[in-house]
Amino acid sequence: MIVTCDECATRYRIDEHLLEKRVSRARCCRCGHVFSIRQPLLSLPAPDAASNPDFVRKAQKPVIIDGMDMSDSARSCKVITICNQKGGVAKTTTCLNLATSLVLMKKRVLVIDFDIQANLSLLLNYRDARSFFDASSDPENSLADYIVKTGLYFWLLPSNTKMTLLNKQQNSENFQYMLRDMLAPVKPYFDYVLIDTPPSGDFFTLNALLASDMAAICTQAEFLSMNGINHIQSMINLIREKSQHDIRSHILVTMFDRDNMASKVIYTKMNRAFTGSLFQTIIEKDDNVPQSQIVLSPTMYYNKSSRAGLQYFSLAKEILAL
Numbered sequence: 001m002i003v004t005c006d007e008c009a010t011r012y013r014i015d016e017h018l019l020e021k022r023v024s025r026a027r028c029c030r031c032g033h034v035f036s037i038r039q040p041l042l043s044l045p046a047p048d049a050a051s052n053p054d055f056v057r058k059a060q061k062p063v064i065i066d067g068m069d070m071s072d073s074a075r076s077c078k079v080i081t082i083c084n085q086k087g088g089v090a091k092t093t094t095c096l097n098l099a100t101s102l103v104l105m106k107k108r109v110l111v112i113d114f115d116i117q118a119n120l121s122l123l124l125n126y127r128d129a130r131s132f133f134d135a136s137s138d139p140e141n142s143l144a145d146y147i148v149k150t151g152l153y154f155w156l157l158p159s160n161t162k163m164t165l166l167n168k169q170q171n172s173e174n175f176q177y178m179l180r181d182m183l184a185p186v187k188p189y190f191d192y193v194l195i196d197t198p199p200s201g202d203f204f205t206l207n208a209l210l211a212s213d214m215a216a217i218c219t220q221a222e223f224l225s226m227n228g229i230n231h232i233q234s235m236i237n238l239i240r241e242k243s244q245h246d247i248r249s250h251i252l253v254t255m256f257d258r259d260n261m262a263s264k265v266i267y268t269k270m271n272r273a274f275t276g277s278l279f280q281t282i283i284e285k286d287d288n289v290p291q292s293q294i295v296l297s298p299t300m301y302y303n304k305s306s307r308a309g310l311q312y313f314s315l316a317k318e319i320l321a322l
């Protein structure tokens, strides 16, 4: 890692593995100034949110969420990140249909569009609405002030193009815990928080995973997808190991083609390779999914007997039973 003397700005390359403490002290060879070096990303145990004065101030403010009865605030919230570094594997589709299914099971749900493409916000008809970026750069208001109630009886924290600026905050202190810390005051008002992530392992996925109890890894039953699962699993293992954050992971097979022999073979291989980690529910390929998205509707509302719609309902039941 590169460290910079905060007096004369001389830069040094140091081996981060030699840092024994969370914060170490070093003397600059050039100007003699003594400065602090922090262990880098993922070497840290979870920092205490209360150490950030911004969060202390915001946490003291009463939480008010759009269209919600705020007297009911003792729910044991589960946060689930829907992820995979691969695009087009039905992450956004899963988020929308799973949230709808959980609402049908009388659960109070928040979905967070944490993808700069803002596809989930688009499907929910929230274009250019205020996003996590706006909430994080607001010195006064908290995340709750940016959450909107959708017509589908769940809540949404939308995304917009400004979200891309969050990548620039990677050097700020505790950036990897931004979502977790901002989410903390609103969690008691929800049973489930679902986070839709972009197809990458950067700021967004890392923040989402560090805020989550579970990762639902969406994948197709295709040969190259097995490698993608290994990739995200190692990221989750690293998080477990280095940040002492306990997160379980489950694999969701999506767009399964039951008439395709290769899909069936790969599914059997996946079951063997990731024993016990696959959701029992499989989401099959179903034309009702893309059709429902054209009219901005969850699949089970577009066609209540659609195969994928019913399977998303089964997935919600399986998650409830975990």
Ligand SMILES: Nc1ncnc2c1ncn2[C@@H]1O[C@H](COP(=O)(O)OP(=O)(O)O)[C@@H](O)[C@H]1O
Pocket (backbone or CB within 6 Å): 086, 087, 088, 089, 090, 091, 092, 093, 094, 119, 254, 255, 256, 283, 284, 285, 286, 287, 289, 290, 293, 308
């Ligand atoms: N079960 C399914 N059957 C058929 N098409 C699907 C299914 N699930 C998703 N799709 C389609 O696949 C495409 C990618 O889905 P999306 O949810 O946007 O993926 P991601 O968020 O991972 O990029 C979309 O066009 C969507 O309509």
Ligand SMILES: [Mg+2]
Pocket (backbone or CB within 6 Å): 091, 092, 093, 115, 119, 197
């Ligand atoms: Mg998506």
